[in-house]
Amino acid sequence: MEHPLFALKAGDSRVRTYERNGFTVTVKPGHDGCATIHDKDLWIYCVSQMVEARNAGQEVFRVVRFKAYDFLRATNRDTSGRAYIRMGEMLARLTGTRIETNIETAGKRERGFFGLVDSAKVVEHDRRNRMVAVEVTLPYWLYRSVEAMHVLALSRDYFRLRKPLERRIYELARKHCGTQPSWLISLAVLHKKSGSASPLRNFREDVRALVQSGHLPDYLMSYDPARDMVTFYAFGPTGRVAEAKDMLAGRPHAPLVAHEKAHARKAGKRPRSANR
Known part of the structure; x- marks a missing residue:
């Protein structure tokens, strides 16, 4: 939350660098543009699934699998055919945007080069060729933050903003x-x-x-x-x-x-x- 990794404006193709308190973050957009703060909903949704599993005593993995419909409903999106297309575009921006940083998580500082999402794929399609199940591999440092419980709960009204x-x-x-x-x-x-x-x-x-x-x-x-x-x-x-x-x-x-x-x-x- 401290660093503005996500663009506030759709179509932002600038390379952005932020420096504060000894930490530097450089955001480099991909071919599809920089991931936006609305794309961040996927991060929030995946982390919430991981935290829920961890609290239930289950093992947590970097690979998170979920139903596209559940994600759309949980993040206050419509569930039309166009929404599934937009979700595919969101996955393209998240996997294409690259981060270079010396950020610290769980007591470790490292210079990292990674995507906001390491990889993503659609596991299934329905008869109308809409994505049903999605599989996302989160960056290791984000996974480590969940393991260390360095996460904060957000208001449900956040998705209404x-x-x-x-x-x-x-x-x-x-x-x-x-x-x-x-x-x-x-x-x-x-x-x-x-x-x-x-x-x-x-x-x-x-x-x-x-x-x-x-x-x-x-x-x-x-x-x-x-x-x-x-x-x-x-x-x-x-x-x-x-x-x-x-x-x-x-x-x-x-x-x-x-x-x-x-x-x-x-x-x-x-x-x-x-x-x-």
């Missing part, structure tokens, strides 16, 4: 906020971590819009224009306490109506109208 930037910001909040009540970050650093290709001024407006919407799963957001800082507050009592402390300290805060919508959605209730 359609805008790539919203997904990426949620990932960063999930990683850095973790079990803390809040997480403060400068907009410039958030911009870099997000992997956004937009100028900082445009990114700032996108973040402002997300703050106003209040619909990021699991978190509330606040933007301080004076310091150009963004704060994420975890849903729940500890997050509300941290939020209240910041309000009492006089720090600029998101409009109340946006926060009411977010809290109401979390509680499964209809928020009050903004006209009230």
Whole structure:
């Protein structure tokens, strides 16, 4: 989640390099373009299957086999014939995108060269020639992360986020906020971590819009224009306490109506109208 391995824009063919805290990641797209953050759903789905098997006391392997239909349903996709074609395109981008990095997992640092997915194949087809079973071989370092349980659960609402930037910001909040009540970050650093290709001024407006919407799963957001800082507050009592402390300290805060919508959605209730 720390490194922006996946493109936020479809058709991105740039070679992208990110450096932070001694770690370097270079992303090199393949012939079909760079894998996108929506393609990452396959990673998330496979890892969830591995974690479920591990928790059940079963042996976990790098090769994950699943039904295409189950993947489409679990990740909030349609199940039309076109969806199966798009899934094939997704597998092509995931196997074609190459990563060069000195990333560390399970206490080991190494310079690695690998694909986001080592290999993938369709095992079966139905009578309409649609893929039924898919077999994916994950990169070894990702498999090692699952073995070491260096994984975080995501909200089911993550798959309902359609805008790539919203997904990426949620990932960063999930990683850095973790079990803390809040997480403060400068907009410039958030911009870099997000992997956004937009100028900082445009990114700032996108973040402002997300703050106003209040619909990021699991978190509330606040933007301080004076310091150009963004704060994420975890849903729940500890997050509300941290939020209240910041309000009492006089720090600029998101409009109340946006926060009411977010809290109401979390509680499964209809928020009050903004006209009230």
